[in-house]
Amino acid sequence: MDEKKKILEMLAELRPEFDYENSSNFVEDGLLDSFDIVSLTTMLEEYFKVTIDGMSIVPENYASVDAILALVKSSKGSN
């Protein structure tokens, strides 16, 4: 499956009530709370088989699908 589609699917699983495709910043728009960030991080780690470094868990890396994908890719590189 397309990686971006998979990330959108994960987001929809966490918060089906939100429209992620029309948000410019998931964190600033309040689409992800602390609980969602923890869940999403675990889901990303499991699906993409990566370990996300604690220092990379920062708002800018969760702002958009592109940012999340970049986070996954950089985590792959560092594993």
Next chain:
Amino acid sequence: MLCSIVQYLRQSASKYPKNVAVSDGKNLLSYCDLLANAEKIANVFVSKNIFKKPIAVMIEKSPASIAAFMGVAMSGNYYSVIDERMPQNRIEKILETLKPEFIISNNRNRKKAESLGLDVQKILYYEDLVANEVSADEKVAIEKTENRIIDTDILYVLFTSGSTGVPKGVIITHRSVIDYTEWASETFGFNHETVFGNQAPLYFDNSVLDIYSAIRNGASLYLIPQMCFAFPIRLLEFVRDNKINTIFWVPTVLSRVADLGILDKCDIDCLRNVLFAGEVMPARQLNVWRKRLPNALFANLYGPTEITVDCTYYIVNRDIRDDESVPIGHPCRNTDILVLNNDNQLVGIGEKGELCVRGSSLALGYYNNPEKTDAAFVQNPLNFLYRELIYRTGDIVHYNELHEIIYDGRKDSQVKHTGHRIELGEIETAVSSNKDVLNNCCIHNSQKDLLVLFYVGNAEESSIRKCLSALLPDYMLPNVFIKLPCMPLNMNGKIDRVKLQEEALKL
């Protein structure tokens, strides 16, 4: 003699007027400002002759909400916190029980406040309340009202979850909070240089330690923005940047920070007191914190809302093994703990019993709910001579050989499995010693007599089994292992056992 917590505010505003009283990182009130805003709010109720009445406060966690609490208390009324993010249905149930005389909200929550179906005359907005100055005559009237407050008057009513889905309003007096605050300040050495980093929501009574210990000592209270808890490195940076030296957080937050391996990535040497309560603190993660901050004081506090924040505490003063339970320790001052067995007799060392509490920390009961009050606050079974109430916590504990109290689990989490009486908490403690398990919760499916272990982490079932086999008898090994991406949490940030129970029953 102190009769109300308002005296704390007056003393601190007089001694430390310019100190930061409360800040959320964006807005800030000095002690001088906090007193002025509290007086403006109190003035509205005093001028309307509203006294000893419930006032709901629905403002997001901010300096404004603290000023609203103080204003309500100063006017001789009592406050109840309504979280604006609570489901509408829950807010309505709380308001139905509380029947507030007024609700204080703010412009940001105007839409929500107006949707509650209350008489608009009953909704007051913080921005309007603090817009008007208080005249000299009005100040005299406020002080006269303040002098009418006695220490057994109510300070706040905090709503906790009820087993039937109807929230219960725990009634706490000025006396109980004064007693608790005096004890906490002396035990942990708080003073005007203490800087608190608050995590607990204001409807969760852990916040009572932060708020009143700060105000009592002229210390600074930083309300940490919620988003910092999503991004733990930001949380540590907030602690560092604001020179926070005292935190009182739930173990879930401390554990997550420890598990991410970021403690040594930020200079948090400013931390002097690391306090925790609200759920079981896993020893393994505690040890990570202790290693990082060898000079800080670590304390495990324990207590349900019904006994004013905490009734026991344990200052960690020895090595605790990763598979050991962190003790909940000893009674707080002016509190008596009775550990009673099924025959209502005091237990001996090693024997399990229900933790019951006696003292002025006890709530007056549940608001507008005499039946529930009578069931939980009962006559001390060891006293046949006069009326003396104790609160039965429903928590099972025992004394270890050092005479420290050890928490074993909830009375209702003591289950009968394959003919054996089992504490689910004992299984959870054993599981938490596995370094690849970040969090876990054990539930009993009574219909099929299955022990179901929900856990978060990279551990495989086989490795958890292997680890448990070394620590527990066979009959205590879980029958079903369910790995979750994360633990469901309730509104207080604790593991949502009700939700997991529902999941376990589906098996």
